[in-house]
Amino acid sequence: MRNCLECGLTTEGLFCPTDGMATIVPGVVPKSGELPLSTVFAGRYRIVGTLGKGGMGAVYDAQHTGTGQKVAVKTLLIDTVHDPAAVKRFFLEAKITAGLQHPNTIRVFDFGQSDDGLFYLAMERLQGVTLADRLAEYSAQGKRMSEQEAATIACAALRSLAEAHRVNLVHRDLKPSNLFLHDLGAGETVIKVLDFGIAKSGDQQQQLTQAGTALGTPAYMSPEQVMGRAVDARSDLYSLGVVLYQCVSGRVPFRGDSTFTVLMMQVNDAPPDLSQVAGVSAAFASVVGKSLAKAAEERYESATAMREALEPLARGEHLHAPGAAGIAPAKVAVPPPPPAAPANRDHASTRPPAPVQGLEAAPPLPARAVRGSTHGGVKPPEPPPRRSLAPLYLFGFLAVVGSLAVAFWLHGRGPSAGATEPPHAPAGAPAAPRDRAPAPAP
Known part of the structure; x- marks a missing residue:
């Protein structure tokens, strides 16, 4: 039995x-x-x-x-x-x-x-590389990801999240190693959201962690997640905002010499101005800034709302960052259900690359794996005001951090789905998809 x-x-x-x-x-x-x-x-x-x-x-x-x-x-x-x-x-x-x-x-x-x-x-069975792998390749070549490519990848992830959020499911661990660039062959790539291992439904009656323990990855956790408070879809949007910030700048917004320092910064500090760190367009910086608001109610209200703000950027509109001028609007199409494909490269998560000064933007390619509307540009939302939540969060934060440290040590993450070597390129050089995940320029 x-x-x-x-x-x-x-x-x-x-x-x-x-x-x-x-x-x-x-x-x-x-x-x-x-x-x-x-x-x-x-x-x-x-x-x-x-x-x-x-x-x-x-x-x-x-x-x-x-x-x-x-x-x-x-x-x-x-x-x-x-x-x-x-x-x-x-x-x-x-x-x-x-x-x-x-x-x-x-x-x-x-x-x-x-x-x-x-x-x-x-x-x-997936074939290709994770976004963490792709960012490491850019960093090794002295390049950074273009706004258009980053927006394209994020739009695809937001479509996946929108479905999960509709059934009251929050991922809670979005990061580059959980976004996979699945190579379909013939230059087509589809983004896959991986690893719902610590996802939490708002309808769950039984907690899988002790009270006050937060699961996630410190550099990508929302303030409310750090505090061990209730999270909703807007927590995932914060995490994706961190990913977007890292894609175009080569660094996460909050870095420190200890987990405690990073978590405290997530709760209290405003991120460094992305337009100053990476020289991105005002429209892109505005989307990222809104998604990184400390208060959940100041972020986008849904994955769909954030995607609609990013879609013009994925089409190459509103871009004036170095290397992004003169980009034609991208063709938007629905990806076919990906067939299982063989490959055999071991995969391990890649740590966020260290910031590289003077990175050159890699030229973007059209976004195919983004399925979405083709309406015109969206007026960039006003960036959220800077505010300090230290008086509200400090007491709860100190109560959480002890159990959090233990949880991070005990909660080893299993490897994601079968990440493999690209079928049409040697190791370390993924095939250049026509749609959403362009390979780094030489």
């Missing part, structure tokens, strides 16, 4: 008939956390390679024995299966992501527990 992870119901099925959560066999301990090559796992997935490993799990390159479909199989490591919260969070990620259907969201096909006790999920 099996037990439901959500309600504890005893059943013979792989999924609970009451709430649809995966069931597990209590007391079954995996013999090993490793899956050797050629192993047929869970009765239907043949392991053909290892894509990566992280603090909580491993990701394998696999093929369905019946259909031949290429998939990425993510498993929990042996040391993690004894942590009920980690197991529940793992299956919550699978259940949440399986319910999202937007083409800019990673697809989950299957999840459960194998006969030998390993917890797993089978997901879309």
Whole structure:
């Protein structure tokens, strides 16, 4: 018999008939956390390679024995299966992501527990690089991402988030390593939002973390997330604002010599003026500034509103940053559902690149993976006023930071979906998509 992870119901099925959560066999301990090559796992997935490993799990390159479909199989490591919260969070990620259907969201096909006790999920096999990888490539070449390319990538991510937010789901860990540039071949790229592992539904009744503990990545966390307070869709917009800031400047807005310092800056400090740091257009700086407002009510009210403000920039309008002049409006199209594709490069998250003085803007290419309206320009919103929230936040912040430090140490992140080597380029030089993720200029 099996037990439901959500309600504890005893059943013979792989999924609970009451709430649809995966069931597990209590007391079954995996013999090993490793899956050797050629192993047929869970009765239907043949392991053909290892894509990566992280603090909580491993990701394998696999093929369905019946259909031949290429998939990425993510498993929990042996040391993690004894942590009920980690197991529940793992299956919550699978259940949440399986319910999202937007083409800019990673697809989950299957999840459960194998006969030998390993917890797993089978997901879309991706091919390409993460945004973190792409930014590292630009930095190594002394370049920075253009406003148009950054806006194009953000618009695609916002379409994915809009679907999640409509079902009251907040991602809570948006960062460059969780945005994947999936290469479809023939010069087409689609952005995929990855890793809903710490996503939280506003309807959830049971917390997966202790009270006062904030999960996320310090450099990208919203002030309310740092404080361990309730978050909504606007928290994700803040995180995406940090990503946009990093894309065009080569640095995150808040940096310090300790996690505590960065978190305190997220709560209290205004970000350095992006137009001064990176010389971007007023329109781009205004969008980023609004998304980085300390008070959630001063940010965009929804992912759709932020996307509508960015779309003119993705089309090449309102741009006058160095290297961005004379760009024709981009062609906007709906990406087809991406087919699974083989590849074999191990993937690891890339740390945010250090700022590089005098970076040259790489020339942008048209944005294809952004599906959206083609209406005219949007008047840039006024930048939010600077304000200090220290009197409101300091007490709560000090109460949170102790548990937060422990959470960061314990909460290792498993690797994302099967990131792989681009199919038409050597390692370290991803194929240049026509649409949304141009390769760095020589």
